[in-house]
Amino acid sequence: MTDLILSLDVTDRSEALRIAAAVAPEADAIKVGYPLVLAAGLGIAHDLAELGLPLIADFKVADIPNTNTLICEQVFAAGFSAVIAQGFPGPDSVLACVDAARAAGGECYVVAEMSHPGARTFFSEGVPERLCAIVAETGADGIIAPATRPERVRALREQVGTKKILSPGIGAQGGDPAAIAALVDGMIVGRSIYGAEDPAAAARAYAPYRR
Numbered sequence: 001m002t003d004l005i006l007s008l009d010v011t012d013r014s015e016a017l018r019i020a021a022a023v024a025p026e027a028d029a030i031k032v033g034y035p036l037v038l039a040a041g042l043g044i045a046h047d048l049a050e051l052g053l054p055l056i057a058d059f060k061v062a063d064i065p066n067t068n069t070l071i072c073e074q075v076f077a078a079g080f081s082a083v084i085a086q087g088f089p090g091p092d093s094v095l096a097c098v099d100a101a102r103a104a105g106g107e108c109y110v111v112a113e114m115s116h117p118g119a120r121t122f123f124s125e126g127v128p129e130r131l132c133a134i135v136a137e138t139g140a141d142g143i144i145a146p147a148t149r150p151e152r153v154r155a156l157r158e159q160v161g162t163k164k165i166l167s168p169g170i171g172a173q174g175g176d177p178a179a180i181a182a183l184v185d186g187m188i189v190g191r192s193i194y195g196a197e198d199p200a201a202a203a204r205a206y207a208p209y210r211r
């Protein structure tokens, strides 16, 4: 099963709700990050949760364990069902997110490697593999890995086994759904859906890649 995850990076509350409602029948989850929450407030999560889809908080949480706990408690209390954390602060910081997720019946994903060109500066030379080891150690649910580099997703699949891989970078960043869908559990798509004239139709175009 390859899910389609709408990345809802718009900064207007009513536009966000309109696009989310239109795309919801074509999608399996909605990912919300700082752009929308800083513009519309954390309460947007409760409104979006009413659509009945899992809601992923892309806050790339990256602090000391205690602060990560406090952040994640707010995330799950707001109605999110999953959180994305950075792994570079170390296993204890990730574990704090995993524990908060579990306490709320939710999930935690760890960024293993990023999709943009500059990511190569630090996400290289075995670092993503070490981050995958933290995922195994902490019991996190899976990783975020770049659709822009299918060969790297293949390599990281070797590391994480059956844990989930959610993959951003499709469409606007150049990633090809035909090349990535079979390798991952979720395709994260933002601009090429929410920026389209007809977001529902744009989302529907990914239907052949949802298994």
Ligand code: XMP
Pocket: 007, 009, 033, 058, 060, 084, 111, 113, 114, 115, 116, 144, 145, 146, 168, 169, 170, 171, 172, 173, 188, 189, 190, 191, 192
């Ligand atoms: P676009 O518009 O490029 O949006 O389809 C992609 C969404 O995914 C986020 N993103 C990432 N998140 N690791 C992450 O954890 C990544 O490598 C990565 N690349 C993109 C981005 O912030 C946007 O919300």
